[in-house]
Amino acid sequence: MHSSDGSRAIAWQEGFGRLGSAFLTHLQPTPLPNAQWVARSPEVASLAGLPDGFLYTDAALQAFTGNTVLPGSQPYASVYSGHQFGVWAGQLGDGRAIHLGETAAGWELQLKGAGRTPYSRGGDGRAVLRSSIREFLCSEAMHALGIPTTRALCLTASDGPVYREEAETAAVVTRAAPSFVRFGHFEHFAARDMHHELRQLADYVIDRYYPACRNGWQSGSASTGNAYAALLYEVGQRTAQMVAHWQAVGFCHGVMNTDNMSILGLTIDYGPFQFLDAFDPSHICNHSDHQGRYAFNKQPQVAYWNLFCLGQALLPLIEDEDITVQALEAYRPTFSHAFRRLMCHKLGLPSAADSHEAAVTPVIGQLLDILAASRVDHTIFWRRLSLSAQDNDYERARELFLDTAAFDRWLLTYQELSAQTGKAPDAHAMLSTNPAFVLRNHVGELAIRAAQAGDFSMVQSLQQVLSQPFVDHPAHSAWADFPPDWASSIAISCSS
Template sequence: MSVTQAYAHADAPADPLALRASGFAALGPGFYAAQAPTPLPAPYWVASSAHVARLLGLDVDTWRNDAALQLLSGNRMRADTPAIATVYSGHQFGVWAGQLGDGRALLLGESAQGLEVQLKGAGRTPYSRMGDGRAVLRSSIREFLCSEAMHGLGIATTRALCLTGSPAPVRRETLETAAVLTRVAPSFVRFGHFEHFYAQGLQKDRYESLRALADHVIARHYPECRAPAHTPAQTYAALLRAVSERTAALLAQWQAVGFCHGVMNTDNMSILGLTLDYGPFQFLDHFDPGHVCNHSDTAGRYAFHRQPAIAHWNLGCLAQALLPLLADEGQAVAALQSFQPTFTREFLRRMADKLGLGADAGAGAPDGNPDLAALVGQLLQLLAAQRVDYPIFWRRLSHAVASGDFEPVAALFAERSGWERWLLSYQEQLAQVDQAQAADLMLKTNPKFVLRNHLAEQVIRAAQQGDFTPLRTLQTLLENPFAEHPGHEAWADFPPDWAASITVSCSS
């Protein structure tokens, strides 16, 4: 089908998703630029999420029709409300980058459920700078799968309704084909949006836009921050504190599951504490605290073990952006003070669940159980020293607690004396809880299936040849990663030797 033919479907509804103008658009034209998508030839369905379709109130059996395909590939404009690209700024790799904005993302509108629907890869926008505004099939598959995989793991994230492809060529390191990802979230507002309007206000000592943005975010997503007794400054300080604590909880989730984001620039940080922008991400294979998953990150700024500190640094940038709305710097500093204790508490709580110790482990406060903190620290040092496979270790430990047979876990260690010493300490704490309940908790906390790089690479290679069956299989496993899924053991096995040669970068 030609692009001209795609536009010619006069009998099809202009918007089969029944979207309305987004609440963000009501902020006014200073916050965005209206931009029509750039059409793609011969679009086709690659993948979709029934779970997200239900979130949007769609009929999972019928919504994937031709009208939806044309809309979500950028081949049909909505008649009533134009798509918009939002403007923001940010710090990239620790350096102020100035104005950025949605260079390849277009916000179509908002669903009746209050969810924003955005196309990623639908063509150039006024903020594309030197880019082409396109996404390629390879990186779009990675983001589609990881969005839904993170949700399956219970980690806060943007979602993905669907992925469409096109034979249109797109140049990256090699010549690839185009794709458009439909992303869904309550909001795509980033730290960088606040930084942008703070920087604008500095030029004229006027911060009306910054205040309007903060008021919008509070009204839509943090109404509890506007308490009757609060002064305006206290309300904005409460927003900063709430964002800080959500971000800390998110980072605890990442660190516990072994997820590396790869590009934690301030423009990739969600104001709602969601995992946002899946570029060069990776789930750890063997446990390596210093692992850098982004080939472009030559200085290792976003190494796995640095992620919590980088999140705190990014929150400092957000705090600076909010200073004109606060009483003084001290109020900003105070609002960020809960980050570290929140991270520590949430991380220990999640590690307690991974160990089957749960609430009985006393992880309700950072120093609530020093024995637990020591146990976790010793284990992570042991896993790093022996380069133990992180997902397989936790899944085998879960089954070992259920069966009482720890030999499959011990087999992961080349030198067993350290493991045996740690196991004795662990069993002392395990004896204080119900073993059956502990095993059940562990099997619901430690996934059998994670989106390892080599699995993504395998389904990408198949998809590039027109075979989407492996993609659908992996999607099913990742949507319910704690189930056993008999017959799919190969998807949960050790990575092959060639997996170590996979590189992902900011162009991915």
């Protein structure tokens, strides 16, 4: 393996890699034959501080497939542990992710699918094209929707086979984030009573990403100078905001294990995710989730449970159970407020002030109930409601319901609430909040089928459309339409 030419202008800085051998293992990616580009994000390249035009060179293609190592990069895989489906799984780690390092612009780059690591647990360390396409597209789509997320720099494919149920095309996604530290990193050292390393990790995260936590945290009428309690509180606040966005847009993560929870409150690890088609609060998108632990309506509570696990891991540093509980409990009101605020935006109403909260909450609840009762398409309803508000004609939204009388009753309540604000629903704000396009399973599946046949054009077109989800794209209106009957048979599991 040799260094790639033409990339010497990439500047790196010390980041997570400086923590040492207890946290990671340095290693080299495993090359793949005949690499080719599938998709690229110039926006992420600019954010990460890559040299202009580098993403369009063969040097980049080879480096981001794992065939060469960029000058100055010191690749590694990190170790962590975690709870999977509510059960302690012990040591896990980057089983198919290899970090290239942190650029001088403050973005960590990571290859997913670049070969075995010491934490592969018997796996091949590879990723298949179908799941890699989904991750690349959804990472960028979520960002365009305004949802906290890791990003995707590029996606490459190789004709080297990967064996799952059958031989499949190998692929590598280059992911980008300010940090890939997970709740599970803290659990790993706490479970092993490695309190020195636990403190080292927490200090690194605080100093690098949460420096204000050094000033402590205000808890009710009392204040504490406990930086680690402040860290737990801040992570809870970010997590609450993230999950509120998921619930508002109808996003199902599918595998909210503690090792898939970002310490920065970013959506991370796009495995068996799905945007809701028919609104079903109990929808389970992960076909490996036989108990329904990660059903859509359970996501807010699962996030709290995961934060509780993080709180347990940080307790040796916080050293005060009462303060730990207070930091954790702040998640609940923050989530409720954030969700209510986002729903007000979707309805074109002013954000609910305390004085209006009692009136807004039942309007939201009633709407969710009638959406579920008629199994109304989630994305299409909200877009049609926005257009209805623009035209002051709600028939296009009404016709989506089996029980139109229930919709009429709700509409009257909605209009009365709007009248109390002194103006009609803000249709412009609604059209800027309720997307026309999300990455529906069946649309992603069509792009995957084309890509597996060697045609990457639909992946690239989808990338462009999803980067502007609030804009009508007439040439691609079918991607915003109701899913076909066969879409319900698409199975997405943890093995994808």
